Amino acid sequence: MDNKRIISIGFVILFFVSGINVIAAQGKSSGKRPNFILILTDDQGYGDLSINGNPTIKTPNIDRLALEGQKWTNFYVAANVCTPSRAGLITGRLPIRSGMQGTKQARVLFPKSKGGLPESEVTIAELLKQKGYHTAMIGKWHLGSLPQYLPLNNGFDYYYGLPYSNDMDKVDSVPYLKAITEPRNEYFQVPLYRNKDIIEKPANQNTLTQRYTAEAVRYITDHKKEPFFIYFAHSMPHVPLFPNPRFAGKSARGIYGDIIEEIDWSVGEILKALKQNAIDDNTYIVFISDNGPWKLFRELGGSTGPLYGAKGNSYEGGVRVPAIIWSKKNVFAGQVTEIGSSLDILPTFAKLAGVDLPADRVYDGYDLSSVLSGSSNKSPRDEMYYYHADTLVAVRKGVYKLLLYGNSEVGYPDALKKLDKPVLYNLNEDISERYDISDKHPRTVQQLIALLEQHSKTITRVEDQLLK
Structure with missing residues (x-):
């Protein structure tokens, strides 16, 4: 068995045992919320x-x-x-x-x-x-x-x-x-x-x-x-x-x-x-x-x-x-x-x-x-929807983020502008959002656009409290 496999198995065992210890500790304190x-x-x-x-x-x-x-x-x-x-x-x-x-x-x-x-x-x-x-x-x-x-x-x-x-x-x-x-x-x-x-x-x-x-x-x-x-x-x-x-x-x-x-x-x-x-x-x-x-x-x-x-x-x-x-x-x-x-x-x-x-x-x-x-x-969350006020501007799914709108790097109160075409980033490899890879992953772009459309259907508009 190679060293990498031994280390991987050891980490899994450590994670499992430590998790049991935390759960046990929670049980001990369960008498009080x-x-x-x-x-x-x-x-x-x-x-x-x-x-x-x-x-x-x-x-x-x-x-x-x-x-x-x-x-x-x-x-x-x-x-x-x-x-x-x-x-x-x-x-x-x-x-x-x-x-x-x-x-x-x-x-x-x-x-x-x-x-x-x-x-x-x-x-x-x-x-x-x-x-x-x-x-x-x-x-x-x-x-x-x-x-x-x-x-x-x-x-x-x-x-x-x-x-x-x-x-x-x-x-x-x-x-x-x-x-x-x-x-x-x-x-x-x-x-x-x-x-x-x-x-x-x-x-x-x-x-x-x-x-x-x-x-x-x-x-x-x-x-x-x-x-x-x-x-x-x-x-x-x-x-x-x-x-x-x-x-x-x-x-x-x-x-x-x-x-x-x-x-x-x-x-x-x-x-x-x-x-x-x-x-x-x-x-x-x-x-x-x-x-x-x-x-x-x-x-x-x-x-x-x-x-x-x-x-x-x-x-x-x-x-x-x-x-x-x-x-x-x-x-x-x-x-x-x-x-x-x-x-x-x-x-x-x-x-x-x-x-x-x-x-x-x-x-x-x-x-x-x-x-x-x-x-x-594993987190139950694998997606995030980005809103700019009442406009849905981006979505993240896994490592990919699709951005439909942009504004200046310094932010508030700069105006929002719709991009000529969506840009795609792999946030694990490009945390600074510098390299648009949409042309290399057209299928991912379409999947994320579909996800945005699906999410939008769950939104029921209500009275805006900030304009009262």
Whole structure:
């Protein structure tokens, strides 16, 4: 028997035994439902973690999550900008199914928007409450700022955060570019909420990450004896960047690096709180970004690493994000190169918590729990549909991605343009989307066009919430 065969058999045995150990650990903790902490950063790029190769940003705590858990390298969000991405995350459904997809006239919700996440949508929090979970939303919401759309009316018991992006509610007297590049708190009249009450306006953005973290740690401590779900959505590194004085000037990457390294500190505080309260054995942490970096703002935006594109477009850099799933004993550690999506988080949490999904709607997410446990090394997801607002612009199936529309590499707010002919990429061999191979694979092109047509038939248009 040759050495390669021996190594292959050894790996299979190791994977099998390790998977059994993880499943056994899950069984030991099955007396209490697992806790879930979903950490979402804002406009963080694929290349903005040291575990993903960034040479100047130091993220030891996030790296620890990746080394002890699973780092997913082909993980996608539901949309390339804030509002629709968050709608897909929290409902497990493509935003076009809920009316949260937007149009070219309105890509995201604004402070004066009349719409928001429809009452008919079922959120992760609402599902988990069926099994007695305590639920908290900490950070940026951006799914509607009128009272009926805020977190307390969407399954959350507690809310502490901003209702929309930190660059909104800008004062008229200061030009937008100046407010972003030379930010002051008084330039933005963004309110900070605790539950239904505004407790600070304008919010002191320099201490937001620190205060969000304190709220999350307190919630963990207060609810350590009961199952809980914390949706922890950081307001940054979305511009304007407001570094905490404790971190300002510390990163070699400049202000952007200061922000990411404070977020990394926050992750470390969460891990400490779980250990101190003896619940790290039974808690899952998911760490992702809502979309790619806002490259329009140059060094104030992030890096996509080897990926082409940015926030606001459907190249890989706009929608493929850093993704880590951690649990001290319930996740089979390693790098996962299978396809996953933020759409999959709701059905995965539901499965792990023993919650049945409603049968009256289409879900676009898949249950990834078998991959997390190590009982399978194959993701149930083999395809991803790319929407730019209400336009279906691309599809990925296996290693192939077919792109029908394009825009500039820097992304938002650049206009969308239909390509003269579809382009095809093999993303395993061409992660940067440089080499069109459509002429070499005409059959694959036709198969992917048929897949797009088939998917489109499952979409029933509903009222657009972002144009209200």
